[in-house]
Amino acid sequence: MRMSEGVEWAAHACAVLAALPDGRALPGARIAEYLGVPPAYLAKHLQALSRADIVVTGRGPAGGYRLARAPAAITLNDIASAIEGREPAFRCQEVRQRGPVGASAQACKRPCGIARSFWAAEKAWRAALREVTLVDLLADAARGIDAERARALGAWFESAAR
């Protein structure tokens, strides 16, 4: 099982936007530059984030992306769901109803133990991702930044943000 790479790009894009000063926005091309990824590739993930109300984009020369709500109100589960969808990774095919001695549909109103167990595990996965907000990620990233890189980041933000 592999998660789409887009989740990683989207999470980093949101973390960058969370670091923007209030009232500023970043054009999609500058977010792509920051992450070192082709702008067209990132654009589709930014659109998915926009559809999920995680980012908003302004129009015109002052346009650019910013977060749609406070960083504390955006979790990794929101971002993963925006990119990968909310469908469960385990898709039950009602195997128990198949074969020469399969169960009747009537006896299968309750999902089988295998499906319920996989769905419960996914619930635990989502619950863990729901615990992590962009504030947590920013705080964690900040701990690894020395004074020199902080200056470089500040200068880049100053030149890139609208």
Add this chain to the structure above:
Amino acid sequence: MRMSEGVEWAAHACAVLAALPDGRALPGARIAEYLGVPPAYLAKHLQALSRADIVVTGRGPAGGYRLARAPAAITLNDIASAIEGREPAFRCQEVRQRGPVGASAQACKRPCGIARSFWAAEKAWRAALREVTLVDLLADAARGIDAERARALGAWFESAAR
């Protein structure tokens, strides 16, 4: 993100083997018949279960699959890992080192917060699957079986098991 269908087939195959009387085995073709799935398709998943020491197969006319260890010692995590592998669903590409103001490799010895959070969520997913053994699945399945189907299942097992 979608889990391989093979995980579902493998889980059901293991549950069938867990229901076998002691000392009996089921040929792969009969497991496939029971599940209503092409034998060739199931064979590759049975091989994966065999490589993971979850099932063993006997040779010759009395050959057939049986569990490699007690049903209480086989979990859904074992089965999912056998089919999907143990690699994490989230594969970190060190995005933070990219772009014009990327971090140095030296500053990135510790995995970034995004990767750690996704890996922690996968750990929670695996922990939940590790809680579910074949004994749990059998007990759950047994609760949904009425007397008529119990007889049909018993007759099928009697004819199919070696």
